[in-house]
Structure formats: structure tokens, C-alpha cells
Amino acid sequence: MYYGLDIGGTKIEFGAFNKKLERVAKERIATNTEDYEQLINSIVDLVEQHDKKFGEEGTIGIGLPGMENAKDGTMLTVNIPAANGQPLRQDLQDKLKRKVSVENDANCFALSEAWDDEFQGKSTVLGLIMGTGFGGGLIINGQVISGSNHVAGEVGHTRVPIDAWLALGDNPPLLDCGCGKQGCLDNYLSGRGFELLYTHFYDKKCSAQDIITAYHCDDMQAKEFVDRYLEFTAMCFGGLFTALDPAVVVIGGGLSNFDTLYEELPKRIPRYLMSVASCPQIIKARYGDSGGVRGAAFLNLPLTDD
Structure with a gap:
């Protein structure tokens, strides 16, 4: 047992x-x-x-x-x-x-998702959580890769790449992180980051759910923001995927319910990969x-x- x-x-x-x-x-x-x-x-x-x-x-x-x-x-x-x-x-x-x-x-x-029947034949599964924070886990051949310091997969505490930083405009917000550093992906690719960036661009607070609802209702401001956020996310994911080269990427957390991610990211990410690479399969977490x-x-x- x-x-x-x-x-x-x-x-x-x-x-x-x-x-x-x-x-x-x-x-x-x-x-x-x-x-x-x-x-x-x-x-x-x-x-x-x-x-x-x-x-x-x-x-x-x-x-x-x-x-x-x-x-x-x-x-x-x-x-x-x-x-x-x-x-x-x-x-x-x-x-x-x-x-x-x-x-x-x-x-x-990530391990739970990697042991789904459909993915057991995949050598590398990357789990990404876009919730209150942004984090991840890397599974290779059904085993957690935690590294010599037990911090492998802590993608939330890597920094925003330069192209993504520039995509945030002339005065991007340099956000402090709980780890003591600044500019960590945790503060930008999380649900909290989604809301903070919206506030930065439009000077008003709005929940992630309200932003997404407005996007689906063709609100021009929400559509503009989501387009920018998707491109920003694609740039960040491009760096992670280049380093880790996963076969499957499973997204969990609150933002994983935003289905536009799965439609748009596979179209946008290839621009930020090496020419010999293709975008991995990106799916929503199955086990909640x-x-x-x-x-x-x-x-x-x-x-x-x-």
C-alpha cells in the first residue's frame, strides 16, 4: 500500500x-x-x-x-x-x-501528472503551477529530479528573461520576492502576478477572474492586456523549455482554468525556442x-x- x-x-x-x-x-x-x-x-x-x-x-x-x-x-x-x-x-x-x-x-x-496512464511513456514531464505563486517540478522517467540542493524545478525563482522584461514597456515593475531577490518569475507568472501587472498597466485593481471574464466579453482593455501577458508568458516559457526540454508540460493552479493558454501558447512559444526544437504538448492538470x-x-x- x-x-x-x-x-x-x-x-x-x-x-x-x-x-x-x-x-x-x-x-x-x-x-x-x-x-x-x-x-x-x-x-x-x-x-x-x-x-x-x-x-x-x-x-x-x-x-x-x-x-x-x-x-x-x-x-x-x-x-x-x-x-x-x-x-x-x-x-x-x-x-x-x-x-x-x-x-x-x-x-x-508534477509526479502525480507524470504517472497518468497517457504520459507514462513520456521521458520528461514538467509540471507548472500558476496559482498564488508560480512553481514547478521536473519528472524524468517517472522520478522526481530534485537536484543536489533540493531546489531543482524551482522555476519560480529564476529571473524574468531580458526579452520578456522589455516586453513589459518603458517602466516595468521590479517586484520583490519572498526569497529575498527581485524579478523572480513567481511574481509575474502567478495569478497574483497576472493581477499586479494589470494594475501596473491600467492603474486599477481587478481580480484575475474578472480580467478573464472581461476578455471573453471582448473588452478591449482586457484583450490588450491578455495579449501582452500571453506573449510575456511565451517568452518566459521559451527559456524554461530550452533548458529543460520537456515532452509534456502540465499546468495547474488557478490560471490553469484559463483555456486560452492552451490555444495561444503553442502558437507563440516556438518563436522563443531554438530552431531545432518544437513546442512540447501543453495541457491542463487532470487531478486537481x-x-x-x-x-x-x-x-x-x-x-x-x-
Whole structure:
């Protein structure tokens, strides 16, 4: 049995998956974000309850908004203060007496999508989340590529490329990022960035949904903005795709519901690729809110048949 836990700032979602990768259990509890010992005990309780239910010890994968420090195993996670700076994986392994895998939630999202039946034959799948922030995960041959510092796939903290920067006009907004740098893609390709850029150009605040609704109603200002944003996004994606060369790109997050992305980006991106390259298949995420827990469980899938 494969267990996955998607730990967020408000809830922990647990899922159990059988050998056919079918979900056979689901449970949600509140996340204790302030008391580390209680957070650990709540995870242990979920696992032990389901061990008893299924009569076996399941493998354990955890996805959360953050990453493990490659040097000392402590967590960097702003949204879960209780776990920040703590050796979460090691403490759970000590309590549960088995291996525990921990990954960034964007990597789990990408892994979930990569194990869709249609994409298992694709060698490289890139997951991109255009939600509150912009992030991603890279999957090669069914395995998360997290890098030596566990930051591979952190595309949101690469910088806006020069052609995209110039496309923002004579006075582009240089936005501060939570990572301490400026000009990170996180602040431009996220839903938040979509709204901030609209405010920058038109000096009025408007939600992403309202902008998109106005676009579909042929509002000229919204259409002008969306056209500029699509070209900006194509320039940014062109650089990412050149470096990573994915076969499939799966987009999640709130902006993934803007279907114009899938119509327009494949037409625009080739201009920003090398002449020998073609645009990868770009699709909307298929597993929605369940992607995180599904991907967490799949951290422990065998890569070959034994």
C-alpha cells in the first residue's frame, strides 16, 4: 500500500493507494502549524490507523510547501511554522520505523501528472503551477529530479528573461520576492502576478477572474492586456523549455482554468525556442486538488518491475 500525505498550512490530506494506483482511503485533518510534537503525532496516528485497517505497513510519502535542507535534513517551510527548521523526515522515520520520503508539493503535483496512464511513456514531464505563486517540478522517467540542493524545478525563482522584461514597456515593475531577490518569475507568472501587472498597466485593481471574464466579453482593455501577458508568458516559457526540454508540460493552479493558454501558447512559444526544437504538448492538470496527495504517495513507486 502506498500512503501519501499532502501537508498544507490549514489541512493534512491522507490518501492510500493500492498496487493498481487506485485510491482506497481518504482522510483530512487540520494541520497543527504551531506545535511540532503534535504535528508529528497527528501524522503518525494517520499512518498507524491505516496500517491497522489494511493489515500492512504502507510506504510513506509526504508533500508540503517547502523543501528539505540537503546538508542537515531540516525543513524550510514558511506555511508550516511548527516544522520550519525541524528534521521532519528523520523524526517520522524514528517514530514509524520505516523510510519516509519528503518532497516539495510542486514536485508531488508534477509526479502525480507524470504517472497518468497517457504520459507514462513520456521521458520528461514538467509540471507548472500558476496559482498564488508560480512553481514547478521536473519528472524524468517517472522520478522526481530534485537536484543536489533540493531546489531543482524551482522555476519560480529564476529571473524574468531580458526579452520578456522589455516586453513589459518603458517602466516595468521590479517586484520583490519572498526569497529575498527581485524579478523572480513567481511574481509575474502567478495569478497574483497576472493581477499586479494589470494594475501596473491600467492603474486599477481587478481580480484575475474578472480580467478573464472581461476578455471573453471582448473588452478591449482586457484583450490588450491578455495579449501582452500571453506573449510575456511565451517568452518566459521559451527559456524554461530550452533548458529543460520537456515532452509534456502540465499546468495547474488557478490560471490553469484559463483555456486560452492552451490555444495561444503553442502558437507563440516556438518563436522563443531554438530552431531545432518544437513546442512540447501543453495541457491542463487532470487531478486537481488530489494531485498533491497522489504524487506524495507515488514518491515510493518502484521504477522497474521486480
